[in-house]
Amino acid sequence: xxxxxxxxxxxxxxxxxxxxxxxxxxxxxxxxxxxxxxxxxxxxxxxxxxxxxxxxxxxxxxxxxxxxxxxxxxxxxxxxxxxxxxxxxxxxxxxxxxxxxxxxxxxxxxxxxxxxxxxxxxxxxxxxxxxxxxxxxxxxxxxxxxxxxxxxxxxxxxxxxxxxxxxxxxxxxxxxxxxxxxxxxxxxxxxxxxxxxxxxxxxxxxxxxxxxxxxxxxxxxxxxxxxxxxxxxxxxxxxxxxxxxxxxxxxxxxx
Amino acid sequence: xxxxxxxxxxxxxxxxxxxxxxxxxxxxxxxxxxxxxxxxxxxxxxxxxxxxxxxxxxxxxxxxxxxxxxxxxxxxxxxxxxxxxxxxxxxxxxxxxxxxxxxxxxxxxxxxxxxxxxxxxxxxxxxxxxxxxxxxxxxxxxxxxxxxxxxxxxxxxxxxxxxxxxxxxxxxxxxxxxxxxxxxxxxxxxxxxxxxxxxxxxxxxxxxxxxxxxxxxxxxxxxxxxxxxxxxxxxxxxxxxxxxxxxxxxxxxxxxxxxxxxxxxxx
Numbered sequence: 001x002x003x004x005x006x007x008x009x010x011x012x013x014x015x016x017x018x019x020x021x022x023x024x025x026x027x028x029x030x031x032x033x034x035x036x037x038x039x040x041x042x043x044x045x046x047x048x049x050x051x052x053x054x055x056x057x058x059x060x061x062x063x064x065x066x067x068x069x070x071x072x073x074x075x076x077x078x079x080x081x082x083x084x085x086x087x088x089x090x091x092x093x094x095x096x097x098x099x100x101x102x103x104x105x106x107x108x109x110x111x112x113x114x115x116x117x118x119x120x121x122x123x124x125x126x127x128x129x130x131x132x133x134x135x136x137x138x139x140x141x142x143x144x145x146x147x148x149x150x151x152x153x154x155x156x157x158x159x160x161x162x163x164x165x166x167x168x169x170x171x172x173x174x175x176x177x178x179x180x181x182x183x184x185x186x187x188x189x190x191x192x193x194x195x196x197x198x199x200x201x202x203x204x205x206x207x208x209x210x211x212x213x214x215x216x217x218x219x220x221x222x223x224x225x226x227x228x229x230x231x232x233x234x235x236x237x238x239x240x241x242x243x244x245x246x247x248x249x250x251x252x253x254x255x
Numbered sequence: 256x257x258x259x260x261x262x263x264x265x266x267x268x269x270x271x272x273x274x275x276x277x278x279x280x281x282x283x284x285x286x287x288x289x290x291x292x293x294x295x296x297x298x299x300x301x302x303x304x305x306x307x308x309x310x311x312x313x314x315x316x317x318x319x320x321x322x323x324x325x326x327x328x329x330x331x332x333x334x335x336x337x338x339x340x341x342x343x344x345x346x347x348x349x350x351x352x353x354x355x356x357x358x359x360x361x362x363x364x365x366x367x368x369x370x371x372x373x374x375x376x377x378x379x380x381x382x383x384x385x386x387x388x389x390x391x392x393x394x395x396x397x398x399x400x401x402x403x404x405x406x407x408x409x410x411x412x413x414x415x416x417x418x419x420x421x422x423x424x425x426x427x428x429x430x431x432x433x434x435x436x437x438x439x440x441x442x443x444x445x446x447x448x449x450x451x452x453x454x455x456x457x458x459x460x461x462x463x464x465x466x467x468x469x470x471x472x473x474x475x476x477x478x479x480x481x482x483x484x485x486x487x488x489x490x491x492x493x494x495x496x497x498x499x500x501x502x503x504x505x506x507x508x509x510x511x512x513x514x515x516x517x518x519x520x521x522x
Contacts, residue, residue, distance in 0.1 A: 144350075144352075146348055146350060146352045147352060147354060149322055149346075149348070149352070150346070150348065150352040150354075151365070152322065152340045153320055153321075153322065153340040153341075153342075153344070153345055153346045154342055154345065154365060154366035154369055154414075154418065155340070155341065155342045155366070155369040155370070155418075156369060160369070164365075165354070168354070168356040168357075169354070169355075169356065171356060248398060249355060249356055249357075249358075249398050249399075249400075250355050250356075250398075250400060251398065251400030251401065252400075
């Protein structure tokens with residue numbers, strides 16, 4: 001409760017500074033719009049449905065790409081940790097591609113897929129997969145071998161061992177990897193939406209882009225706020241339950 | 256198997272280690288870990304393997320468990336060769352090896368769930384029984400990180416006992432505990448051993464601990480691991496580790512241990 005209060009106060013203070021600076025008219029309102037005009041833009045966009053529609057389009061792309069990325073990344077990471085062959089081939093590739101900023105996939109995706117949903121999806125999947133592979137791999141390798149030994153003495157078969165010991169034991173790393181994958185997916189999708197105009201759906205990135213084209217700073221800042229809020233909410237909704245579980249069971253993480 | 260049979264226990268098994276040798280290939284050299292070890296353990300006997308580090312006592316335990324393969328010789332459990340780990344021979348490790356993603360009950364249930372022929376309600380009943388047996392009924396829903404070292408080893412003991420193995424293999428299970436906790440566990444393990452009648456092979460480098468727990472102490476020497484001597488400890492139970500009689504046996508074993516060490520160094 002005390003922490004929530006502190007956070008509220010902090011953001012109120014930020015808002016206050018923003019209002020004061022905007023009122024002082026140090027910079028032109030075109031560069032620094034007042035909170036009120038940003039609010040008015042958001043309210044308008046909410047009313048005419050643009051904002052909800054764009055958020056829907058963006059989230060659909062994001063979730064689809066993210067879960068495809070997870071579905072590829074998790075098994076690949078497990079394979080990576082259990083096979084020397086995979087480690088020396090795909091493992092090296094994953095490590096290399098993970099260092100590639102995800103926005104670098106955009107030109108390639110455009111040339112391959114054109115201005116289509118496929119290009120968007122490709123960028124998000126590429127942004128997600130490699131960090132999930134690396135995190136899963138690290139997680140599995142960090143498990144004390146004694147867990148698997150103990151399980152074997154109790155009659156664990158290889159399949160049982162993987163599903164009931166290796167996977168849950170690497171859960172702290174998996175969640176970190178999934179979180180990182182999520183962050184990369186989010187970033188790469190925004191990059192793709194800003195650069196790629198496609199007609200199958202206007203996402204938040206497009207709104208941001210058109211805000212710039214129209215010199216509408218209230219729109220730019222408004223959409224940025226929305227993006228931040230979505231990021232915060234997904235963190236809370238998607239990952240908080242996992243982190244609470246980890247914290248309770250392992251006794252690690254936040255106090 | 257019915258719940259009642261499960262809770263009453265199964266007859267302990269006898270073990271026969273026959274001419275077991277083991278080598279480990281390392282990068283620069285081949286280490287001769289065990290050399291022609293033969294050892295019989297009777298049904299329900301409590302045997303301690305004692306020796307300095309590097310004498311292969313843990314390797315021998317792993318081979319009996321089926322976690323390692325002998326390069327020569329074999330291990331028989333009730334006249335059947337041991338080829339892989341099996342739930343009739345459960346292992347308690349030095350670190351508790353409890354699974355942090357499960358609570359106390361979940362850990363004890365882990366082996367039980369792998370045991371066929373039981374209903375889930377029966378499994379839960381059995382888990383409760385063994386958690387009670389090691390005195391942790393208040394902690395049945397606790398998480399592993401909330402337990403002290405001694406409590407963790409009690410859970411590990413309950414987990415090893417729950418699937419009703421005929422042999423219990425213990426690899427320095429109390430080495431990481433403080434002296435007071437250890438003494439408590441000596442009492443517990445003796446009580447549980449008498450109640451549950453298991454064949455126990457217990458590895459330790461603590462001579463006094465061995466003298467306190469074992470019917471028979473087997474002394475191993477390193478490079479390569481060999482059985483040097485065997486000591487019967489005919490003291491009545493339950494034993495207190497602080498008695499003079501027990502100290503007498505411990506001194507005798509320690510002297511033998513030191514003698515062999517000097518002999519090995521002189522070689």
